[in-house]
Amino acid sequence: MSVATKPPATPAAPSSLAHNQLPRYTTQVVLVLSIAAGAGLSALFGGFSPVSFAVLSVLVFGVVNTTLAGIVEGRRKAVDKLVTTFVYTAFGIALVPLISVIWSVLDNGAERFSIDFLTTSMRNVTGLNDQQALEGAAPFIGGAYHAILGTFLITGLATIISVPIGLLTSIYLVEYGRGRLARSITFFVDVMTGIPSIVAGLFAAALFAVLFGVGTRNGFAGAVALSVLMIPVVVRSSEEMLRIVPNELREAAYALGVPKWRTIVRVVVPTAISGIASGVTLAIARVVGETAPLIVTAGFTSSINSDPFSDWMMSLPAYVYSQAMRPLSGSSPEPSFDRAWAAALTLILIVMLLNLVARLIARLFAPKTGR
Amino acid sequence: MSKRIDVGDLNVYYGSFLAVEGVSMAIEARSVTAFIGPSGCGKSTFIRTLNRMHEVIPGARVEGKVMLDGEDLYGANVDPVTVRRQVGMVFQRPNPFPTMSIRDNVLAGMKLNSNRLRKSEADDIVERSLKGANLWNEVKDRLDKPGSGLSGGQQQRLCIARAIAVQPEVLLMDEPCSALDPISTLAIEDLIGELKQNYTIVIVTHNMQQAARVSDRTAFFNIAGTGKPGKLIEMDDTTKIFTNPSVKATEDYVSGRFG
Numbered sequence: 243m244s245v246a247t248k249p250p251a252t253p254a255a256p257s258s259l260a261h262n263q264l265p266r267y268t269t270q271v272v273l274v275l276s277i278a279a280g281a282g283l284s285a286l287f288g289g290f291s292p293v294s295f296a297v298l299s300v301l302v303f304g305v306v307n308t309t310l311a312g313i314v315e316g317r318r319k320a321v322d323k324l325v326t327t328f329v330y331t332a333f334g335i336a337l338v339p340l341i342s343v344i345w346s347v348l349d350n351g352a353e354r355f356s357i358d359f360l361t362t363s364m365r366n367v368t369g370l371n372d373q374q375a376l377e378g379a380a381p382f383i384g385g386a387y388h389a390i391l392g393t394f395l396i397t398g399l400a401t402i403i404s405v406p407i408g409l410l411t412s413i414y415l416v417e418y419g420r421g422r423l424a425r426s427i428t429f430f431v432d433v434m435t436g437i438p439s440i441v442a443g444l445f446a447a448a449l450f451a452v453l454f455g456v457g458t459r460n461g462f463a464g465a466v467a468l469s470v471l472m473i474p475v476v477v478r479s480s481e482e483m484l485r486i487v488p489n490e491l492r493e494a495a496y497a498l499g500v501p502k503w504r505t506i507v508r509v510v511v512p513t514a515i516s517g518i519a520s521g522v523t524l525a526i527a528r529v530v531g532e533t534a535p536l537i538v539t540a541g542f543t544s545s546i547n548s549d550p551f552s553d554w555m556m557s558l559p560a561y562v563y564s565q566a567m568r569p570l571s572g573s574s575p576e577p578s579f580d581r582a583w584a585a586a587l588t589l590i591l592i593v594m595l596l597n598l599v600a601r602l603i604a605r606l607f608a609p610k611t612g613r
Numbered sequence: 614m615s616k617r618i619d620v621g622d623l624n625v626y627y628g629s630f631l632a633v634e635g636v637s638m639a640i641e642a643r644s645v646t647a648f649i650g651p652s653g654c655g656k657s658t659f660i661r662t663l664n665r666m667h668e669v670i671p672g673a674r675v676e677g678k679v680m681l682d683g684e685d686l687y688g689a690n691v692d693p694v695t696v697r698r699q700v701g702m703v704f705q706r707p708n709p710f711p712t713m714s715i716r717d718n719v720l721a722g723m724k725l726n727s728n729r730l731r732k733s734e735a736d737d738i739v740e741r742s743l744k745g746a747n748l749w750n751e752v753k754d755r756l757d758k759p760g761s762g763l764s765g766g767q768q769q770r771l772c773i774a775r776a777i778a779v780q781p782e783v784l785l786m787d788e789p790c791s792a793l794d795p796i797s798t799l800a801i802e803d804l805i806g807e808l809k810q811n812y813t814i815v816i817v818t819h820n821m822q823q824a825a826r827v828s829d830r831t832a833f834f835n836i837a838g839t840g841k842p843g844k845l846i847e848m849d850d851t852t853k854i855f856t857n858p859s860v861k862a863t864e865d866y867v868s869g870r871f872g
Contacts, residue, residue, distance in 0.1 A: 420671065490708035494772070496669060498722040498779060499698030508725045512712045609711035609761065 262314050269307060269323075276303035300331055344590070351587030354382065354580040360588070363388040364544035369571025376574050384570075384577075386585045388546040389561035392461060393592070395550045396540060396557055397530050399465035400472055405522055407469075408476025415477070416484040417506055434474040442470040443535025450539070461550025464540030464557065468529045475528055479521025483514040516607035523600035527593045533559035558589045615813045616682035616699070616782040617642040618663060623677035624842075625658050625667065633659050634842035636677075638832060640783075645805060645814045647824035647851065650834035651866070655843025656817045659834070660785050663815065664700035665693040681782065698722075701781035705788040707768035709760035709775070716756040718771055719743060722779035738778055746774035747804050766797025773804065777812070784808065786816040790823065802827050821867055825855050833863045 280299025284290050304327045312320035362385035374380040411431070415424055446467035450458040487510050495505040511518070541554035542564050565582035569575030618640040625633040633655035640646045648656040661667040662675050665686060679686040686696050709718045719739045723730055730738070739756065743749040748770040752763070760771055769789060776784060786805075790798040805827045808814060818824050824831050832848040847860045858864045 488708070490704060490706060491710060493666065493669060493702075493704060494708045494710070494775075495721070495725060497664065497666060497697055497702035497704075498725065498775065499694050499696075500722070500725040501694050504725055504727075509710060509712075513710070609759070 261316065264311065264314050268310065272307045272310065273303055276300075276306060300327070303327065304331075347583065347587050347590055350580070350583035351585075354577075354584035355587050358383075359385040359581070359584050360390065361385060361387050363546045365546070367544070367570065369569075369574075372569075372571045372577040373574050375577055382577055382580075384581060386558065386561050386581070386588060388543065389556040389558045389585060390588065391546060391548060392540065392555040392557045393530060393559075393589075395548070396461045396464040396468060396536065396555065397526055399462060399550055400468035400529060401522070401526055403465060403469040404472040404476050404525070408473045408522075408525075409480050409518065411473075411477045412480035412484055413506060413511075415481050417502070417510070431474045431477045434470070435478065437471065437474075439471055439532050440534040440538070443467045443538040445470060446535065447538045459539060459541040459554050460552055461540050461547070461555035464536045464555065465550065467535035467539045468532060471532060471535070472525050472529050475525040476522055479525065480514070480518045483517030483521060484510060486517075487513045513609060516604045516609075519603040519607060520600035523596050523603060527596040527600075530592060530596070531559055531589055533563055536560050537563065558585050558592075561585045562589070615642045615811060617813065618783065618815075619678075619680040620663075621678040621680070623659070623662065623675060623679065625655065625662055625673070625675050627670070628672040631842040633662075633834075634844055636845045638845060638848050640813060640815060641830070642813045643809055643811070644829040645809050645816060645827050647828035647831045648815070648817045648834060649819075649821060649824050649831060649866070650843070650846075651836065652819070653839075653843070654834040654836040656834050657787050658843070660787055660815060660817050661702075663783070663785055664697050664702055666697070666702060668693055698779060699781055700783040700785060701776035701779065702785040702787065703769070703772050703776050703789050706792050707765055707772050709763070709768050709771050711759065711761045713760060714757045715752050715760045715763070715771060718760040719774050719778050721775055742774040742778040743771075745777050745804075745808070746770045747800060747807075748774055764797075766793050766800060769793060769797065769801060770804065773801070773808075777808070781812070783813040783815065786814065788817050788819060791819060798823070821855075825851060831855070833858070833860075833866060835862055835866070 277299045279302045280295050280297075281290070283298045283302070284295040287294065304324065307327065308320050308324045311323045362383065364384045364386075365388075367384035371380060371383055375382040411427065415427060419427065446463050447459075449466065450460075450463045491509055491513060492505055495509045496502070500508070536557045537560050540557060540560070542560055543554045543556050547553050547555045562582045562585045565578045565585065569578035571578070620636055620638050620640075623633070623636045624631060636659060648660060650656050658667060658673075663679060663686075667673040667675070675687065677687075681696075681699065685691070710721060713721060716735075716739050717724060719742050720730070720735055723735075723738070740749060740753075743752065748767060751767060752758075752771075760768065763771060769792075773784075773789070790801055793801065802823065805814060805816065809829075816824075816828065828851045830848065831851045831854040833846045833854065834843050835846045836843045847854065847858060847863045849858070854863060855867050858867065864870075
């Protein structure tokens with residue numbers, strides 16, 4: 243049996259659900275027009291400048307777009323457009339410093355950034371070399387190899403110290419911690435997250451002064467200072483990741499007669515490992531650019547030092563600081579400044595690489611859901 | 614395999630709150646025992662005390678005796694881990710391990726305890742358990758795929774396969790079908806009927822038809838009011854509970870007059 247349904251008759255009167263609507267392309271057209279108007283107005287009032295151009299364009303766009311929507315589409319749509327304009331503007335303003343930093347570092351750093359820069363140290367490079375290079379009598383020399391090596395060694399050691407401590411602390415907090423002890427650990431971890439980095443540096447310097455004599459500076463002291471900063475970050479991020487592992491998985495393991503510690507090692511941690519690994523990578527990215535604690539613990543040097551347990555060790559941030567603040571040649575500091583920018587570029591590249599690695603790890607270790 | 618359980622005057626507390634009071638019952642080996650009752654009456658709390666899973670919840674404790682073939686589960690020096698290896702459990706929501714393949718999920722009980730298995734032995738266990746859970750034909754070609762890629766009903770049967778792979782004496786099921794559609798429910802009910810040849814099965818259910826279909830004996834739990842402890846009202850053969858119960862509250866509940 244088939245039931246024929248008659249299509250509803252087309253209503254003669256306009257539907258009560260329909261409203262006046264601007265054509266879809268209105269916003270784009272208004273945007274283009276306001277940019278043009280902004281350029282014109284900016285040129286009119288005291289000469290063209292990028293700042294007044296941007297401000298005026300946004301203003302014109304916000305006013306015109308909102309008013310137009312208000313007249314044609316009604317109040318709700320107008321408010322919607324106004325708030326949308328605010329949100330996009332805020333987003334644009336937030337992007338300005340980021341892009342500006344990346345641009346200036348790229349622009350200034352590209353000049354000296356080369357294989358040569360990455361593979362040579364500053365040993366025996368003097369102000370005289372820089373002056374001769376500026377006069378064109380000799381090539382620019384001097385690089386950041388010793389600083390890159392130092393940064394990798396110090397950060398690597400800091401990671402080796404922080405990850406076990408941080409991960410085990412977070413496992414304690416999530417799986418075992420009850421009552422006052424767990425609460426106070428959480429509190430102190432929170433406090434430690436906010437420690438100024440110079441305080442961490444002074445703590446490590448004082449510790450090594452007590453243990454090995456005043457003035458002891460080496461890469462390991464720097465690593466200890468960095469781990470003071472890194473441990474709370476690792477604890478926090480791993481704790482979050484372990485907490486979102488569903489309790490049902492723990493119960494499933496217990497119900498199979500699996501002891502608690504095996505459940506943690508074989509079920510809980512593997513389920514959370516992608517989040518933990520990317521959290522650790524981001525914690526490394528957070529401390530790799532720390533300057534103050536390394537200056538007071540690892541010091542400066544212009545030579546390659548691959549032993550973190552003796553003698554001063556250079557790191558990239560300290561290299562940037564020393565090249566920028568104490569140029570080799572007082573009369574012609576430009577080569578030193580160029581080196582500082584190139585080192586800053588190297589640092590940003592390392593951080594960027596670490597972020598990419600974090601994403602890769604998160605994807606590789608994520609629980610699979612394919613069919 | 615399969616052992617009987619005798620519970621003697623069991624009280625369950627959460628901290629100082631008495632959740633279940635004075636339960637005594639006998640659960641026969643190789644039979645299906647169903648627990649029914651309104652929400653919050655302590656069925657799930659009680660079933661968890663049968664393999665000490667309630668101890669996972671902070672503050673939960675029991676008084677009384679639970680005997681597994683005459684051995685007290687709560688005796689001195691009894692390790693809850695050993696208890697759970699004999700009394701397996703299937704939960705309300707399917708919970709396969711997301712990091713493991715279907716095969717590894719079935720073998721989880723051995724692998725997580727780092728028991729070494731020869732490959733042929735492991736293959737046997739996987740095939741036997743999946744066949745036991747009526748899942749073999751559906752997954753035999755994709756044993757290396759993640760368990761979380763299966764449908765809800767398949768995942769629940771995978772969890773049952775995982776539970777029977779370690780060959781427990783008793784299988785506890787806490788509302789195993791409440792998250793499943795009627796067809797998957799039917800598959801699992803059929804499975805329960807087959808499993809009782811070899812295992813002692815205890816099932817908590819909110820579905821009275823299900824209790825009537827699958828169980829040999831039924832226990833009715835009830836609660837006097839909020840904040841009061843849950844109690845075992847009546848336990849008898851399933852047909853008797855559903856046709857001619859001896860307590861008025863049971864009759865009201867199974868005939869749908871309340872709850």
